Amino acid sequence: MNFFDYCIQTYAQLFLEATKVGHDERFSQKQAIRDTMISAMRNYPTVEVADIWKAVYSAHMDRKSGIANPDIIKKVVSAENSWKKSSGHAFEEMIKVLGNISLEPHGIRILLQKDLKILIEKQTIANEVRDISWLKEQIGASVFDLYITVLQEGKEYVYGCIQSKTSIRDRVTRDREPSMQAMQAFFWSVAICLDGDFLKLPKFISMVNGNTTGHKLNGWHGMYVFSDRYTVGRIYPIDIDLDLFVAHAKEAAEEWLQRRQWFNHEWKADQK
Template sequence: MLSSRTGKSDSKIANIEKLSQKTAIRKTTIEALERFPNIDASDIWKSVYSAHMDRKSGIADPEVIKKVVSAENSWKKSSGHAFEEMIEVLGNSKLMHHDIRILLQKDMKLLIENSGIHNEERDIAWLREQIRNSIFDLYVTLKKPNGEEHVYGCIQSKTSIRDRVTRDREPSMNAMNKFFWSVAICLDGEYLRMPKFIGMVNGDTQEHAINGWHGLYVLSDDYSVDRIYPIDIDLSLFVNHALQAAEEWLKNRQWFNHEWKAK
């Protein structure tokens, strides 16, 4: 159906709206984090959320906003992808100088389809399966001295560690068993103070014998224990660990299992 006002189809307008929302969320969050470094990132994220809900629903009352299902769904669809893109943009601004880059799932799929990734065939087959099932949100690549690009890391990004964490742990362990660097980045680390989630990340408990990730990085918290690391907007610690992982992956991939830990 065509819109009488613009002449564009409703579906095309909806796609434009979705892209605009995602871009606005990403850019606004980055600008706010840079402008207000002393404000917790999760509080900034909640403010962007409220602004989005207000715009989509036309209602200012937070309690009423919660009842507006369409606005809530709109946020969920746009914010997750916006956070992924935020990590991609911030990470690549530091990693690009080291011949390392972070790629969105869609870009990784395209690169593999165009034979731009030079991992061994067993890696490629495994990566195709992960992409087909949308297991990881982002991938990390490095260029070898001969110029060939290889995937060496997988990233799960989430706004809250509570979101899908139980489901995400097993795929992460699978990635480590395949000798890939497997990490998660989250915006809100509130739940990481609970023993259940600490055990899921770090292991060494009756329920979770081994660690679920090489590292879990939290943007909004200074709480740290073992493989749980607080980071800020420059992602400096994450970047440092990414460089360590790349070096180890190149030198000793056959030993790059779940036990590896950044120094």
């Protein structure tokens, strides 16, 4: 028998034996991986150990997924990684395109982080030095996905930071802190979420709206969700027109230009 088939068979057998004597799946699979390796290394001393490892991987993937063909596995994993890396960018671009349709007539526009990076390098952003230096820090740490600017007397000012997320699951926890810092730096800070499923848990609602012992303050000026199932407080529904987001962006731009010193976390848009 070749080493590959040996690994497939041995893994299956060892896993079965382990479960039969009462071990749970996690224990059994770990033991099957470990002992198939040992056994195969003994029986095929001339085969590269890395190749035996790949065979054990195939055995594990087969048992868990029902797919025995390594080519299919490889292609799915590759495609999945492509989606992970690129789909978020596509979503950001979508928000930029959809938002700017309504915003640009008002002298407001959404920028990708990389757009803003270029504009700051070209020194065409009119914010004060202190803002510019704060923005550079945020860009360096890739904190926000999008930024929003407003024109006044022909000059372009960044007045807001946007987190755009297709799925934030429990990463909301990590995104909240930078958002609060943006509000403390007198910027409009909002999140746009494709999927609001996580808002089914009260914990996350209070991370947005505050007013609980665990989360005293609101984490964002607004969170815009592509669904009307989760609307409460600063959690707003949007659809393809981004209506409430656009309305709030206009209100926020006006506020930022006229009364920035009072533009802290308490600010709330009028329109609902």
